Amino acid sequence: MDRFAKTTSSPPAPPVSSTGMSIITRDGKYLTVHMQEEGKTQYEWFIVVTPAGDALPIGSENTVNLSWELSEESYTGTFQLIKQKIETEDFVDDDILVEDMSKTKSISITGDDRKQYFKIVCQLNVDPVDPEEPDCEFQLDLEAGWNLISLPLIPENNIAKYIIPGVQTIYQYVDGGYKEISNTDPLESGIGYWVLVSSDTTVNIQGQCFNHYSKELKQGWYLLGCIESSASPGTNVANSIEVMYQYIDGSYEIVTECKPGYGFWINMLEDATLTFQKAHQE
Structure with a gap:
C-alpha cells in the first residue's frame, strides 16, 4: 500500500431493520384547553381497545x-383512523x-x-403558499428498490403517501440511527x-x-437533502467536512456538491453551520 494513500470514512449502511417508540401521557386526563405546537401540522393519538374486557369468560368474543x-369549534384539518399491529415489538x-372521520362517525x-x-x-x-412566491415543479425518478432522495421544493401537501404513492x-437518519417514517408522516x-x-x-x-x-451541525454523520439546484456548502466550511457521499x-460516490432530488451523506469533523444556496441568488 502507498504510504501516502489517504483513507476516507464510509457512510452508514442502508437500513435493514426498524425500531420505534411511542410516548403516551401517564395520567390519561382529558385536555380541556386547545394546545398546539408552533409550526407543527400533524398530531397523533393512540387508542387501545379490548372488546371482551375482563368481565366475560376468557376467549369470549x-x-x-x-x-x-x-367539534365545529376545533381547528380545521383532516382526521384518519388507522388500525395498527405489532411487528417485532414495534x-x-x-x-x-x-x-x-368528519364523514364517518363510528365503527x-x-x-x-x-x-x-x-x-x-x-x-x-x-396556510396556502404565498401567491407572490414562485412555484416550482420537479420530476422525481425512483428505481425499484432503495433510493436515497430529498425534496428540492416545499410540496403543497408534504404527507409521504401523497408525494410518493x-x-x-421510508427511513430517516436521526441521532446516529435509522428511524422508520410512516407513509402518513410529513417529509421535510x-x-x-x-x-x-x-x-x-x-x-x-x-x-x-x-x-x-442553513443547518447547525455537530461532529458526526448527517443525512441531508438538496435545494432546487446543485449546490455546495461553500469553501468557508471546507475544513469542517471530511466527506460527502451520494x-x-x-x-x-464521493461528491463535492448536492444534486436536486437526491439525499446525501455528510461527515462533519467539527461543529459548523452549513448553508446551501442557489447560485447568483440576490
Missing part, C-alpha cells in the same frame, strides 16, 4: 362501538379504517380479550430519506421553490 364527534400501520370492533391498537392522525390545514418503507425539505418502492416510479411534485437553507445506481 364481543363487539363494541367506537364513535366520535368532531407498532406499524396496518390499514386505514376511516379515511375521513364496530369485534374481538376477544386481546388488545387491539388504533391511531388517530390529524393533519392540520396550513405506493411507497413501501432539506432532509435525506431512504425510500423503498417495488417498481420503477416517476412522481411529479409541485410546491414552493426551495432555494436555500447514492447513485446502487453504490456510493
Whole structure:
C-alpha cells in the first residue's frame, strides 16, 4: 500500500431493520384547553381497545362501538383512523379504517380479550403558499428498490403517501440511527430519506421553490437533502467536512456538491453551520 494513500470514512449502511417508540401521557386526563405546537401540522393519538374486557369468560368474543364527534369549534384539518399491529415489538400501520372521520362517525370492533391498537392522525390545514412566491415543479425518478432522495421544493401537501404513492418503507437518519417514517408522516425539505418502492416510479411534485437553507451541525454523520439546484456548502466550511457521499445506481460516490432530488451523506469533523444556496441568488 502507498504510504501516502489517504483513507476516507464510509457512510452508514442502508437500513435493514426498524425500531420505534411511542410516548403516551401517564395520567390519561382529558385536555380541556386547545394546545398546539408552533409550526407543527400533524398530531397523533393512540387508542387501545379490548372488546371482551375482563368481565366475560376468557376467549369470549364481543363487539363494541367506537364513535366520535368532531367539534365545529376545533381547528380545521383532516382526521384518519388507522388500525395498527405489532411487528417485532414495534407498532406499524396496518390499514386505514376511516379515511375521513368528519364523514364517518363510528365503527364496530369485534374481538376477544386481546388488545387491539388504533391511531388517530390529524393533519392540520396550513396556510396556502404565498401567491407572490414562485412555484416550482420537479420530476422525481425512483428505481425499484432503495433510493436515497430529498425534496428540492416545499410540496403543497408534504404527507409521504401523497408525494410518493405506493411507497413501501421510508427511513430517516436521526441521532446516529435509522428511524422508520410512516407513509402518513410529513417529509421535510432539506432532509435525506431512504425510500423503498417495488417498481420503477416517476412522481411529479409541485410546491414552493426551495432555494436555500442553513443547518447547525455537530461532529458526526448527517443525512441531508438538496435545494432546487446543485449546490455546495461553500469553501468557508471546507475544513469542517471530511466527506460527502451520494447514492447513485446502487453504490456510493464521493461528491463535492448536492444534486436536486437526491439525499446525501455528510461527515462533519467539527461543529459548523452549513448553508446551501442557489447560485447568483440576490
